[in-house]
Amino acid sequence: MRIVQLKRNRFLRIITFSTFMLYILYIVVSFFSDKPINDLKEYWSDSLKAKQVPVLSKDLGNFEPKHVSIKNGPGERGKPYILRDDQQNDVQQSESEYGMNIACSDEISLDRSIPDTRMPECKQWNYPEVLPKTSVIIVFHNEGWSVLMRTVHSVINRTPPQFLEEILLVDDFSDKDNLKGDLDSYIEQWDGKVKLLRNDKREGLIRTRSRGAREAKGDVIVFLDAHCEVNVNWLPPLLAPIAVDRTVMTVPIIDGIDHKTFEYRPVYQEGHLYRGIFEWGMLYKENELPAREKKTRPYNSMPYKSPTHAGGLFAINREYFLSLGGYDDGLLIWGGENFELSFKIWQCGGSILWVPCSHVGHVYRGFMPYNFGKLAQKKKGPLITINYKRVVETWFDDKYKEFFYTREPLAQLLDHGDISEQLEFKRRKRCKSFQWYMENVAYDVFDKFPELPPNIHWGELRNVATGMCLDTMSHSPPSLMATTDCHGFGNNQLIRLNAKGQLGVGERCISADSQGVKFVFCRLGTVDGPWQYDEKTKTLLHRVHKKCMALHPQTQQLSLMPCDINNTYQQWSFHQIHPQW
Template sequence: MCITKFPTFLLVLYFLLPVNSCDVVPTALPKFGFTANGPGEMGKPVIIPKEKEKEKQEKFKINQFNLLASEMIALNRSLPDVRMDGCKSKDYLKDLPKTSVVIVFHNEAWSTLLRTVHSIINRSPRHLLEEIILVDDASERDFLGKPLENYVRKLPVLVRVVRMEKRSGLIRARLKGAATSTGQVITFLDAHCECTQGWLEPLLHEIAKDKTTVVCPIIDVISDETFEFMVGSDMTYGGFNWKLNFRWYPVPQREMDRRKGDRTLPLRSPTMAGGLFAIDRDYFTRLGTYDAGMDIWGGENLEMSFRIWQCGGTLLIVTCSHVGHVFRKATPYTFPGGTGQIINKNNRRLAEVWMDSFKNFFYIITPGVLKQEYGDISERQKLRERLQCKSFKWYLENIYPDSQIPGSYLSLGEVRNQESGVCLDTMGRKENDKVGIFSCHGMGGNQVWAFTGNKEIRCDDICLDVTKHGGPVMMIKCHHMKGNQLWEYDSDTHLLKHTNTQQCMDRPKDSSSQLPTLNDCDSNKASQKWLLKSMDVPGTR
C-alpha cells in the first residue's frame, strides 16, 4: 500500500476518521485499519458462519452482493500486487497529467463505495490525483447524504460529492461529473471497485504519449459472494455479438504478433466494457463525450468504442493496470420503462449512427427492436460528419476482422429448403449442439444465417460445422480457419456443399425429423435445393 507516502499530519488524520460513528454509517463496521489476518485481507475470501446465513441472504437482496461480507472487510483492506513482473520494472513518463476520478453511485453500499475511494487514495501517487468526484444519482439512503459528505471532507485528497436533482442514469450522471471535474484526464470508475498497486501510472502514460488514446485497465473480479479478489485475464479483449451485447473474446494471434509476444504491452481492443476507462479531457469533448440522447445505461460503451476507432482514436486495454470490480449476477436497480426498452433505444441510436448497412445484423436477429423509438440522431450524425469518421466496414476490416459480424457476406437471412418450406433454425440451442430445421416463419431471430465472404454459414458467433461423412451438422464456435466450417453454394443448382466431405445438405426423408442430413450431392434431388434468401428490414430509416 502507498499510505506511507502521505505527510505525517495527513496520516494521523487519515487513521482518526470516525467510521464507527452511528451518525456516519448505516451499520457498525470493523476498525478502519486492516490487520494481517483480518477478514478479506490480501483479497482473500470472506466465509460467513452458518449461524449468520439468514442475515447474509437478507442483506444480499439490498445490493445484489454479499453485503455482510463487505461490511466485515476493512475499508482500506490490503490487496496483492497482481501485476506481471515485467510491469513492475517499467519506466513511465515523468511529466504525467493529473486525473480526476469520477464515480457515479445510486443507493450504493457504504462499505463498497468507501472501499473504492480508499483504494484510489492508497494506491495512486498523490501528485497524479487531482480529485475524486462522487456523483450521487438521486440515492434514497440517508447515510449517502450528509454523513457521506462529512466523511469524505476529512480525507487527505479532495473528494467532492455532486448530486443529481432526479434519477438520470449512468450516462447523464457521468456527464455531470466530467463537467464538474478539473483534471486533465478524466478516469471513470464504478462505485464497487478496488484499485491495485500501480494501476494509475500506466493508464496516464499512454494518454500522455497520445491524447487520442482511450485506456482501460484489466478488470479483475471481486466475487459478489465472498469478496475474494481474483486476477482478470490479459488474454481476452472486448468484442460484441449480433445482438450488440458486449462480450469478452480471446486475444487473436494477430494482436499477439503485433506486440511481438510481449504481454506487458497494451492491447488494441475493438470495444470496451465501459465501466472503467480514462480519457483526456479535451479529447473527450472533441470526440462528443457521451450521446446525451441515450438513457440511463446500456450501449454507451459500444457507441463510444465505435466512435473512438472510426474517428481516428485508439482504444487500449493496458495490461499493466489492474482494477477489481464486483460483478453481480443481477442488478438491484429498476429503470422507468424497463431495462430492455432502454437498452433497445440506446442500441438503435448507436446502430443508426455508426453501423451503416451492418445494422441489419442487429435488426434481423432482434426484430422486436424495430418497434422502439430512438429519438433525434441528427446531431450525432453531424458529429460523425464533422470528425470525418470512417465507415463501419473499415472498422470491421481494420480493427475487428474477427468480429462476429462478417466484413463481407453474400446473403443474410433464411436458408430455406425449396421443396418443403422448412428453414435452418438454431432451435434456441447453444454451441456444440446440432442445428435444426423448422417451418419458415419469416421473423428472423433463430432463422437468420449469414453466408459470408469466407464461405461460412454463421449465426452470430456459431458456424455450421461437419466432421464426417453423413454429418451431423453441428453448431460450433466460428474459428475462421475454414476446414470443417467451409461451404460452397451453387446459385444455379441451389446445392449447399460441405467442402471437406464433398456432400450436400439434405432435408431428411422422415418429415418429422428436425435435423438436416448430409448426402452425396444430386442436383436432381429436390430435397437438396436450398434458397439463401436475404431478408428485408422493415421500418429502418
C-alpha cells in the same frame, strides 16, 4: 553604403517574414487546439515537458511501494471469505438486493490488501514525475455501502496524491438511507478530496457520467464503476500515454472480484494479452493480441492498441473527451456507450491503448438488481438494442449495417431517435469510414466473426402439426432445444436461417446429432451450417446426417428422423415477428 543598406533591408524582410510565419503558426495551433493558447513559449515548454516517456530500469520503479505489509483478516490478500452457516439468510437477502454478497463484503476491511496481479516487468518502470492531475469519477445508484467505500479507499490508498485532483462520487438518485446523510458525513474525513454530486432524478449511467465529466476539475478523468478495487501503482501507467498524446484513451487490465466471496483474481491467463473487439450483434468480445501489434512493442509490459473496451473503466483527457461531445446524449441508461466512444475516438483521429501495467479489480454482479423506472418508458423495445442501433446508424458504413440487421433483424423495427447532430459531428471532424476502421484497427474481428451472409428466413419457427415454436427454453448452450407456445417477442424464439445453412439464435447456433436438436456455441470463424429448408415441403434437412428435424407426437422431443414430406410433425414454417412493444 548601398551594400549595407541592401543587407539591412534583407534582414528586415527576414524578420517580418518570420514574425508573420509565427503568427500563422499561432493561428493554426490555436485552431486545432481545444485549449486557448495565451503564451506560445509556455505552450511549447509545456508540450516538451509532456513528452517525457516512461523508462524501464533495472531497479524498482519510482512509484512502486517500497514496503508492503502483510495483513491478516477476512478477505485480506484477496482471499475468498466464506460466511458461517448461520449467516446464509443474510447472504441470500443481500445477493437478492444488490446482485452481490454485501453481507460478505461488510465483514472485509475497506482497506484490505489484494494481490499484485501485474507481470513482474511492470515493477521496473519509471514514470514521469510530472503527470496530469486526475479526477476519478464514480457513478452509483443504490450501491452497497462497503463495496462503494472500498472503491474510494483503494483509490486513496494506492494513488500518488500529487496526481489525484479529486474523487467525484455522482449519485444517480439513490434512495437508500445510508447513501444520504451518512455518506455526506463519511467523506468529510478526506477534507474535500472526495466530493459528492447528486442527481435530482434518475438519469442512467451514461448521462450521469457525462455530468461528472463536465463538473470534474482534473486535466484527466478516470471512470470507475462503483464496485472496484484499484491495484498497486495503477494510475501513472494510465496517465503517461495521455501526457504524451492527449487524444489517447487508456484502459486498465480488469481483474475479477467474485460477487459471492470477494476473492480477487486475474481474469486472463498469465503471459497472454487480450484486446477488445465485438461481434455483429454488438456484443462485446475479446481476442488475443495479434502478432501485428506485438511486433510494435519492444517490451511485453508496454501499452498496446485495442479497437474497443468493455466500457466501465478508462482514462481520458477531459477537454478531449468533451471536444468529442462526451457520450451521445441519445443513448439511454447504459449499453453501447463503449462502442460509441471507441468508434468516435478511432475514426476521428484518436486512439485507444490497453495498459498491462495498470490493473483494477471489478465485481461482476450475479444479476442487475434494479430496474430503470421512468427512463425505460421513454422508448418502445429493448433499450440496449435501441442504443446499439443508434451507434450502428451513426458510425457504420452501409455494408456493415447490414451485418448488424442480419444478426438482429428486429432492430429494423426500433426507433433510434434523431442522429443528425452525430452525423454532422462526423462531417465536421472529417472522421474516417468504418471500412478504414475495420481494415486498420479492428482487422482481427474477422478472425472470429466473418462477414455475415444474408438471412433467407427469420422469425418464429413453428411446427405445422402443433403450432408450437422452436425455443431455447432460456437454457445456456450446450442444451437441448424444445417447442413451446409462441409468445411473439422474439428473443429465445427468434430463429434465423442464413444463405449458407446456419440456423442461429442470437449469437448461438442450432445443431443436431443422435441425442437430439441442440442449442450450441457456433464454431468461431465460420458462418456456414448444415441446414437446408424446402419451402414447398416445409422440411428442414440436416445435410450431413441426411435426416429432417422432427417433433415426436407423444414425447414432444425434437430429433432427426428419416425425411417424410407428408408428416406434419416434420414440417416447419417461418413467421416474421412484429412485437407490440
